[in-house]
Amino acid sequence: MSxxxxxxxxxxxxxxxFDYLLRIADTSLVLAQRLGEWIGHAPAIxxxxxxxxxxLDLLGQARLLFAxxxxxxxxxxxxxxxxxxxxxxxxxxxxLAELPNGDFGDTxxxxxxxxxxxxxxxxxxxxxRDARLAEIAAKALKETRYHLRYSSNWLVRLGDGxxxxxxxxxxxxxxxxxxxxxxxDADDLDRAVTGAGIAPPVQxxxxxxxxxxxxVLAEATLQRPPxxxxxxxxxxxxxxxxxxxxxxxxxYLQRAHPGARW
Amino acid sequence: xxxxxxxxARTRQILSTVPDPEIPVLSVLDLGIIRSIEETPDGGxxxxxxxTYSGCPxxxxxxxxxxxxxxxxxxxxxxIVEVLSPPWTSEWISAEGHRKLRDxxxxxxxxxxxxVCPRCGSADTELISEFxxxxxxxxxxxxxxxxxxxRFKCI
Ligand SMILES: [Zn+2]
Numbered sequence: 001m002s003x004x005x006x007x008x009x010x011x012x013x014x015x016x017x018f019d020y021l022l023r024i025a026d027t028s029l030v031l032a033q034r035l036g037e038w039i040g041h042a043p044a045i046x047x048x049x050x051x052x053x054x055x056l057d058l059l060g061q062a063r064l065l066f067a068x069x070x071x072x073x074x075x076x077x078x079x080x081x082x083x084x085x086x087x088x089x090x091x092x093x094x095x096l097a098e099l100p101n102g103d104f105g106d107t108x109x110x111x112x113x114x115x116x117x118x119x120x121x122x123x124x125x126x127x128x129r130d131a132r133l134a135e136i137a138a139k140a141l142k143e144t145r146y147h148l149r150y151s152s153n154w155l156v157r158l159g160d161g162x163x164x165x166x167x168x169x170x171x172x173x174x175x176x177x178x179x180x181x182x183x184x185d186a187d188d189l190d191r192a193v194t195g196a197g198i199a200p201p202v203q204x205x206x207x208x209x210x211x212x213x214x215x216v217l218a219e220a221t222l223q224r225p226p227x228x229x230x231x232x233x234x235x236x237x238x239x240x241x242x243x244x245x246x247x248x249x250x251x252y253l254q255r256a257h258p259g260a261r262w
Numbered sequence: 263x264x265x266x267x268x269x270x271a272r273t274r275q276i277l278s279t280v281p282d283p284e285i286p287v288l289s290v291l292d293l294g295i296i297r298s299i300e301e302t303p304d305g306g307x308x309x310x311x312x313x314t315y316s317g318c319p320x321x322x323x324x325x326x327x328x329x330x331x332x333x334x335x336x337x338x339x340x341x342i343v344e345v346l347s348p349p350w351t352s353e354w355i356s357a358e359g360h361r362k363l364r365d366x367x368x369x370x371x372x373x374x375x376x377x378v379c380p381r382c383g384s385a386d387t388e389l390i391s392e393f394x395x396x397x398x399x400x401x402x403x404x405x406x407x408x409x410x411x412x413r414f415k416c417i
Contacts, residue, residue, distance in 0.1 A: 046391035046401070053393040060317025064346070135347035139316055142349055142417050150392045 012196035017130070018072045019092065020193045022082070023235050024121070025065035026093035029083055030243070031114060032058035033250050034101055043104055050150055054111070057143040064136045084254035088244050095234035096179040098243040102172065105165065108154045109172040115148035116212040117183050123208070124200025133198065152216045159220025170222055177225040182232055183209070273299050273307060273332065280331045283320045284396045285414075287366040290324060294354025297345050306339030307332060312350040315397045315417075352398075352416050369402065369413040377413045379404035387411075 012020070035055035042048040066079035097114060101107045122144060125137035158165040184206040186194070193199040217224055232240065253260055277296060282288045290296055290311075297310035309328065313321045325342050332340045352371035355363075360370040369377035376387050384406030391401040399412040 046393070049391060049393040049395070053397050056317035056319070056397055057315060058317070060313075060315060064316055135349075136316075139313075139346050139349040142351075143315060143317075146392070146415070146417065153392070 009195035009197060010192075012193050012198055014072050014074070016189060016192050016196075017198065018069050019189055020199065021065050021069040021072065021133070022090075022092040023094075023189075024125075025062045025069060025082075026091045027097045027114070027118075028058040028062040028065070029250075030091070030093040030246065031097040031111075032056075032062065033246055034097065034099075035107070035111075037101055038107065047104070051107070054147050054150065057140075057147065061136070061140045061143070064139070068132055068136065080254065084251050088239060088247055089237040091234070091239065091243060091247070092237060093234050093243075094179070094182055095232035095240055096176060096182070098234065098240060098246055099176070099179070100242055103168065105158050105169040106172045106176075108151055108158060109169055109176055111147070112151040112155050112213070112216070113176060113180055115144060115151050116209055117180070117205075118144045119148055119212055120205045120208040121183075121200070124205060128199065129197035148212070155216055155222075156220045159217075159222045166221065169220070173217075173222055174225045178228040178230045179232055180209075181227065181230040182235060185230075187233075187236065269301050269307075270299050272335075273309075273337070276331050276335050277328065280324075280327050283323045283327070284318075284398065285363070285366070285368065287362045288355075288359050290328060292356050292359030292362060294356060294359070295324070295350060302339070302341070304339065306341060307337050308341045308343065310343045310345045312345050314350050318397055352414060355414070363414060367411060368399065369411060371414040371416040373416070377402055379407060379409070380411055381409050382407040 032055040035051040035058070038051040039048060042051055062083065063079055066082045070077050070079055070082055094114070094117075096110060099110060101110075119141065122137040122141040126134055126141060128134040128137065155169065158169045160166070184202050186202045190199070190202050194201045214224065232238070234240070234243070274291065277299075278289045278291045280290045282290060282293050285293075293314070295312050295314060297312055298308075299310075300308045302308050311325060311328070321344075325344075328342060329340050355371065363370040364380050367380050369380050374385075376385055378385050379387050379402075382404060384404055386405040387402050388405065389400065390403050390410065394401040394412050398415055398417075400415050401410060402413050403410045
């Protein structure tokens with residue numbers, strides 16, 4: 001990971017740090033919820049366990065980030081309040097994470113693209129000037145390496161598999177690819193946290209990300225799709241039509257039984 | 263031995279009896295998640311604990327079990343602090359922990375590319391699934407005795 005965070009610059013305001021933490025946490029939370037939908041439906045018990053365990057790691061990472069975000073915000077909200085009791089437009093996850101599972105290959109492609117992104121993101125955040133975020137990133141990075149190995153192995157099996165499996169994962173890749181532009185398209189918040197030395201510059205992460213995924217795509221005999229204009233900004237709260245349905249499921253229990261405990 | 267070190271030695275002895283809820287042959291000490299033990303000026307204990315996996319469902323239970331065991335042993339004030347950095351690694355599992363894992367039928371985390379079968383000792387094994395019955399284990403199969411077995415994941 002070559003990205004170093006900026007040495008100086010203006011410190012981020014608490015509201016900016018809060019929003020930025022939600023971007024990372026929400027991507028993990030929403031992806032965990034999607035993976036959880038596979039439980040009991042995966043093609044084999046091993047894949048049921050694989051998705052469930054990955055979801056559990058993502059949820060654990062999200063919890064650490066929500067707990068920190070709640071402290072930064074300082075308004076008495078808990079990690080549960082942040083996870084379960086916000087409105088759709090207040091979620092800041094990357095749009096790709098909320099897209100429906102589709103078939104097993106679709107889920108693997110989505111996972112692979114996000115795993116590789118989280119590897120480079122956490123790799124950069126590990127050196128954040130924000131010590132708490134740096135230690136969460138260091139912890140998450142170790143788990144994410146395992147996730148990427150799992151999704152990469154499956155992508156190679158499917159891409160370099162039968163004619164049918166190859167065609168299907170190539171189509172998934174073509175469909176999901178434009179959504180990855182959002183990861184690396186810096187907006188005002190990204191520039192603010194980068195300037196404060198909290199986060200690596202997102203536009204520079206792309207080269208590292210490509211270095212993670214290109215060898216796997218080659219082994220999987222898949223073509224890297226051409227870059228395309230994108231119009232999804234989940235990280236700014238502008239989501240696809242799919243997030244609302246996901247949140248209805250995610251939030252149902254807390255909304256129906258506020259403060260419910262096991 | 264002064265009074266402080268005696269209290270810490272006793273605390274370690276008690277912690278060596280607190281099992282990991284998911285692999286109960288291992289104590290929390292064997293698992294390497296106890297980062298420090300200190301006596302506080304008011305006569306209480308401050309214990310730093312690191313989670314194995316950030317999503318490990320057993321983390322809260324482990325903290326509750328530690329607290330209960332120490333309170334039952336006469337330490338009323340126990341402060342447990344979660345420490346993330348540096349992140350826990352399977353290399354912190356003790357030699358005693360490795361032995362207990364093998365006896366229990368789980369291949370311990372080693373650098374070897376293919377783990378040794380905990381039942382028959384053969385190294386002729388293959389990975390079945392990267393993820394096993396708990397976040398910390400992967401599933402393997404032994405070609406010699408044909409039995410499947412869990413391996414503690416290297417992380
Ligand atoms: Zn064997």
